[in-house]
Amino acid sequence: MEITIQDKYDIGEVCGTVDVIEYGTNHSQAYEVNVSQAEELMELSRIPDSTIRWINADGQYPQELLEALGDAFHIHPLVIHNITNTDQRAKVDVYPEFLHIVAKMIYFQDDTMVVEHINFLLGKNFVITLGEAKGDVFSNIRSWINSEGAHVRQFGADYLMYLLLDAIVEGYFDVLETLNEKTDALEELVMADTQQEHLHAIREIKKALLRVNKCIWPLRDVASLLRNETVGLIQQTTEPYLRDVYNHIVQAIDSTETSRELLSSLTDLHISNISYKLNEIMKVLTIISTLFIPLTFIVGVYGMNFRYMPELEQKWGYGIIWLIMIIAAGCMMYYFKRKKWF
Numbered sequence: 479m480e481i482t483i484q485d486k487y488d489i490g491e492v493c494g495t496v497d498v499i500e501y502g503t504n505h506s507q508a509y510e511v512n513v514s515q516a517e518e519l520m521e522l523s524r525i526p527d528s529t530i531r532w533i534n535a536d537g538q539y540p541q542e543l544l545e546a547l548g549d550a551f552h553i554h555p556l557v558i559h560n561i562t563n564t565d566q567r568a569k570v571d572v573y574p575e576f577l578h579i580v581a582k583m584i585y586f587q588d589d590t591m592v593v594e595h596i597n598f599l600l601g602k603n604f605v606i607t608l609g610e611a612k613g614d615v616f617s618n619i620r621s622w623i624n625s626e627g628a629h630v631r632q633f634g635a636d637y638l639m640y641l642l643l644d645a646i647v648e649g650y651f652d653v654l655e656t657l658n659e660k661t662d663a664l665e666e667l668v669m670a671d672t673q674q675e676h677l678h679a680i681r682e683i684k685k686a687l688l689r690v691n692k693c694i695w696p697l698r699d700v701a702s703l704l705r706n707e708t709v710g711l712i713q714q715t716t717e718p719y720l721r722d723v724y725n726h727i728v729q730a731i732d733s734t735e736t737s738r739e740l741l742s743s744l745t746d747l748h749i750s751n752i753s754y755k756l757n758e759i760m761k762v763l764t765i766i767s768t769l770f771i772p773l774t775f776i777v778g779v780y781g782m783n784f785r786y787m788p789e790l791e792q793k794w795g796y797g798i799i800w801l802i803m804i805i806a807a808g809c810m811m812y813y814f815k816r817k818k819w820f
């Protein structure tokens with residue numbers, strides 16, 4: 479039950495294309511733009527009226543892509559520089575024409591927990607998402623946008639930003655549910671037969687929970703700032719949705735604390751079972767040792783090298799001693815059984 483934690487920047491490929499989805503009340507379309515086409519990248523900033531444009535790039539970003547997006551959308555050079563820094567915790571930076579939001583996206587691929595650093599750039603009529611590799615938790619949002627009469631088409635870019643953050647938080651719940659399932663399965667194994675590798679599995683799950691907790695806590699501050707934002711990019715109609723995201727984050731934090739307590743209890747159970755098994759072994763060894771105490775005394779007495787020991791001359795002395803030892807051992811076994819010591 480080993481869990482591997484994989485940071486996406488370890489395996490990300492070079493970004494070759496930019497995925498674009500643009501939509502309005504009565505239309506939507508999706509297409510790709512080649513990173514090497516500088517003019518087409520510049521055209522991405524020319525957004526028609528009543529249209530929202532979602533620009534998504536995944537992988538290791540070529541410098542020309544970041545520079546082209548920076549020039550097209552007037553992104554501050556410091557933001558362009560920070561985008562490549564994957565060690566940043568979740569945060570939000572406010573600029574006059576856009577917001578820069580950093581978050582960690584977590585999901586499972588088989589038994590590997592993937593932690594992906596992602597940057598969001600929110601403008602008046604655009605959202606730019608910059609991930610580390612192909613694969614994310616936004617597939618449902620893409621489907622909603624393509625659906626005729628979708629609710630998302632009635633709102634602006636800030637609502638799309640809410641949906642993206644909410645999808646990340648829902649991804650946290652999916653990861654926590656998977657970890658809880660692994661914890662339940664591990665508990666059954668510990669109850670059936672405690673093994674040393676179970677303690678290693680507990681440590682792996684605990685390490686994964688700590689990583690999730692480390693990603694969730696800073697995102698709570700991001701949601702808190704966004705729902706109170708007054709720069710004009712967050713509309714009042716979107717603020718209730720962001721409050722809902724904040725509540726979900728708090729709920730996820732509570733879930734991580736509960737899961738950690740369950741793991742602590744499982745660790746105590748593992749140690750208790752180990753102690754119980756050790757006590758059972760010691761009990762058996764003690765009973766065996768106790769049985770041999772009187773037998774050792776008897777053979778010790780008749781093993782002494784005195785010249786005159788009348789019993790040694792008896793014809794049936796050897797058999798009688800054996801009979802006495804068997805009766806003594808039997809009586810002790812009967813007494814232990816009556817006391818339910820085994």
